[in-house]
């Protein structure tokens with residue numbers, strides 16, 4: 001399997017604060033990957049390291065096998081839309097399309113103009129006077145015109161209303177399906193991500209909590225509900241990710257490696273959102289594996 005992005009024990013420190021620590025992950029080619037985590041988890045830091053805007057403090061990151069920091073040639077393959085879609089606000093969309101052609105070796109100005117026309121975005125109005133949603137679409141059109149092999153988007157839909165979000169994500173999916181571009185997209189909007197992403201990276205407090213193909217992750221996790229249970233081996237369960245109790249009942253979100261056959265438990269399938277929220281739960285609700293004597 002071709003890997004587009006590989007991080008090995010990657011870390012970035014600002015003064016005494018680790019923004020990202022011990023981050024090891026890979027992103028296979030052709031995926032649309034969701035990068036999720038609470039505020040301050042390290043998502044933007046990971047994206048900035050991947051595009052070469054930051055130098056790792058420790059460990060390595062490789063994009064298409066190259067170390068991005070200082071590698072200006074490698075930039076031709078990477079499209080990046082930073083948080084809040086920074087654009088030159090006095091420029092019109094048409095002017096930005098022309099400027100992009102002068103700054104990039106590979107540039108499909110026709111594609112950008114066609115996208116903007118399809119979306120009804122006025123080409124001759126300064127982008128600073130467009131709506132937030134229109135600006136996000138201009139930024140995406142410019143990033144796609146670059147024909148990147150990897151597209152990094154930092155919270156691209158944060159400022160959009162639900163309809164604009166849906167349109168934005170649909171147009172993104174349509175474009176990358178045609179081109180085969182790999183996408184890594186950070187967002188807090190789990191329901192949106194569940195619709196468009198087939199790969200997941202969960203960061204929390206500067207560390208990777210979970211990574212893998214969405215279908216596999218959803219299939220491997222289950223919710224168990226049963227009589228109050230304060231620990232012990234459960235056959236088929238490799239990890240208890242989250243446990244909550246009432247006086248009589250215990251609810252667990254677990255990772256499995258086979259069927260859970262104990263009839264004491266009612267077993268339910270989970271959504272991607274259930275899985276992500278369980279991994280993001282704080283230490284007071286997360287249960288260590290040893291406490292549960294998890295079955296090997």
Ligand SMILES: Nc1ncnc2c1ncn2[C@@H]1O[C@H](COP(=O)(O)OP(=O)(O)OP(=O)(O)O)[C@@H](O)[C@H]1O
Nearest residue numbers: 014017018019037038039040041042043044045046
């Ligand atoms: N330039 C900087 N100087 C000092 N600390 C920074 C800097 N940039 C980020 N940090 C810190 O690094 C940590 C990770 O920040 P980062 O912006 O990567 O998080 P994030 O997951 O993108 O957050 P958000 O969802 O709020 O955008 C935070 O604790 C943040 O305060």
